[in-house]
Amino acid sequence: MSSTLPYDIQSIRSEFPILERKVKGKTLVYFDNAATSQKPKQVIDAIAHYYSYYNANIHRGLHTLADEATADFEASRAVVQSFIQAKHHEEIIFTKGTTESINLVANSWGNAFLNEGDEIIISSLEHHANIVPWQMIAEKKGASIKVIPIDGNGKLDMNAFEKMLSKKTKFVSIVHASNALGVINPVEEIIALAHQQGALVMVDGAQSSVHLDIDVQKMDCDFFAFSGHKIYGPTGIGILYGKKHLLESMPPYQGGGEMIKEVTFEKTTYNELPFKFEAGTPNIADAIVLKSAIEFINRVGKSNIRKHEDLLLEHATSKLKDIPGLHIIGDIQPKVSVISFTIDGVHPQDLAILLDNQGIAVRTGHHCAQPLMQCLGIVGTTRASFAAYNTIEEVDIFIEALNKAIKMLK
Amino acid sequence: MESHPTISSVERSIIEDFSLFDTWEQKYEYIIDIGKKLPELNDQYKTEEFKIKGCQSSVWIHSFEKEGRVYFEGDSDAVIVKGLVSLMIQVLSGHTPQEIIDAPLEFIDKVGLSSHLAQTRSNGLRAMIKQMKMDAGVYLIKGRGIRDEGRDNTVNG
Incomplete structure (x- = not known):
């Protein structure tokens, strides 16, 4: 069964043509999967x-x-x-x-x-x-x-x-x-x-x-x-x-x-x-x-994908927690591979602009859940969401880009 | 009479300033810097009435007319957006309503900020410009009726 095979991330990535795209001169890091996922070649x-x-x-x-x-x-x-x-x-x-x-x-x-x-x-x-x-x-x-x-x-x-x-x-x-x-x-x-x-x-x-x-x-x-x-x-x-x-x-x-x-x-x-x-x-x-x-x-196996996404989520969660003033909203289990956060003194929209300039796609704002944002007493969050084709390296690129953006904004 | 630079001359000097930047970092550091330097808008104008709809961040624009010219002030809770507000104020504030309405604002494309125009739903630069031009339109119509120069003709959004 597929669950016994190692998770071949490079082979999975090669099935998604869009991942080869450059955005603002950088290789795309697509972390807006909760909004829509990219499509494998067999779908296209x-x-x-x-x-x-x-x-x-x-x-x-x-x-x-x-x-x-x-x-x-x-x-x-x-x-x-x-x-x-x-x-x-x-x-x-x-x-x-x-x-x-x-x-x-x-x-x-x-x-x-x-x-x-x-x-x-x-x-x-x-x-x-x-x-x-x-x-x-x-x-x-x-x-x-x-x-x-x-x-x-x-x-x-x-x-x-x-x-x-x-x-x-x-x-x-x-x-x-x-x-x-x-x-x-x-x-x-x-x-x-x-x-x-x-x-x-x-x-x-x-x-x-x-x-x-x-x-x-x-x-x-x-x-x-x-x-x-x-x-x-x-x-x-x-x-x-x-x-x-x-x-x-x-x-x-x-x-x-x-x-x-x-x-x-x-x-x-x-x-x-x-x-x-x-x-x-x-x-x-x-x-x-x-x-x-x-x-x-x-074919890839939902449980294999889930295990991979959980690793990404865990890695991102621990790296984000190292950033001073960053608050993860919804840091509880169980959860799917979505990580939403706010940073003291930093507006999510500013972050999105500076991340986009570094080739990183995340979602910011109220995520079509305005009453939820009101309940939480926030204007919005920055949200990174992971899919089968994302990598630990991409999470590291994201964290580095995020630190750079925060430095520019503060 | 006091001489005022034209909108296109202000645009030209902004294009020149931006041409000195080699990287996107320098460009955005500059926008962040002018955003931080833009004086805070008086709280009385930071209300729903003066808020620009269609922005992910809160953007407020207040305008008034003096001696046939329209002046803008504004604010945002997002600093890059505030920098964009500051740029728009530099370009559009202190001109006649007709000049403001006619301004093609080519500098936005020339300094590489047109992506902010495309993202209408989340960004609001387009909404901001529309509001500023609409305000100018209201002063234009008012000016054709009675001349009430020098008064704070607050126009709301």
Whole structure:
């Protein structure tokens, strides 16, 4: 098995053409993987191959190209199914990304089942994509939103969560791993507690799906969402997983082609799962190519990647702690390979500019989690996030560049 | 009457200053230095009203008109951005509204700072310029109506 092989970082790096790029005359150090990961050659080639060889609209065409495209589109669905251990292939819905997946559930489920006085629980760690859709549907239906508080390191207050739960709680939508801090939430415990009260739970897996082994059946989440572009795949494609009986009970999210069984001007009957939720011509190319991205992860081995990323995280954490005035936000276990920090007297934006001039890509700011930054009493952080192709040497280059930037700014 | 250098002559002297720098470090050390030297904006203007939207850092620009010329002052909580504010003030402050509106600001590209214009969402140099030109536009319209020279015609963002 791949887990017994040594981790050949140079061979992995050679699969990512972008890593050869120079930025401002320096070799790129890409530490913005939590925003989007780079793509291996097999993903880039698969996109070109689809458009060069068998581009066709799927599911209805009675010709060879349509058959081939349909077969690969559905094969990709099956690969995604096993990637997250879903029970049925029709529980896998192709969307544009995590954001659309959450909006789909908030709108479809929310419109059908949410009533005045109901409560939705989210946490202080949420990305705006897991806040705003719930605010919109809550406002429309007269429901309210409760927020699980955190401590200064981003750890959820589980006692507060338990107290928050009641028969009024209809839905809990929670991030698996925080994009801003990297901390991993105890989703299984949250799901079990919510289920005791009869509430459904959606897990935002945008950050977790690339690092952690996902088993939606074991986790027992009702919905799970993630994006292709954060798992070495293309942008514009994502996944919504939902338990079959729940998806079946939900009305369509959008109307159009593909999602219908029969249309007359008087009445339309809807197609079965998963097509009911895939109105219009889907993003065929990127859905097909998502399979190549997952095959890359499976070939290298998620646990091998995780071990490598943990080494990078550990090395970076210990080096960053040596810098006077630097505070790591979310320095707790367990976490994914994301490290977020502030430095006394240094604005994150200034750091980003000076790091960029040294060829280093990090993310600065509120990370689309403004309420979280308010909870932590900070304007933003600088965030370095690591992927399969990053190296210890790159971490050292980053630390050196960071020290240089701090010296210039102070 | 007091003579004022034109916007393009100020731009030329900035381009000259920057041409002395051999490395990106020298360029940014200079921007950081002028950022640190820019006088702090009076707290009464460091409010939401004067804040430029679309910047990752907080940027405030306050303007006033005196004898037909528009003057700017500004601040930021990020020092490089404050340096950019300082550069923009050097170039645009003390000119007539029409001159400010018409200024092509070619120096930004010539001194190698155009990347700051592209990053509209996070950086705000573009938003800063837009605000300063909008302020000038408001003074231009006001000037066509009543002449109220010498008064602090605070324009807010």
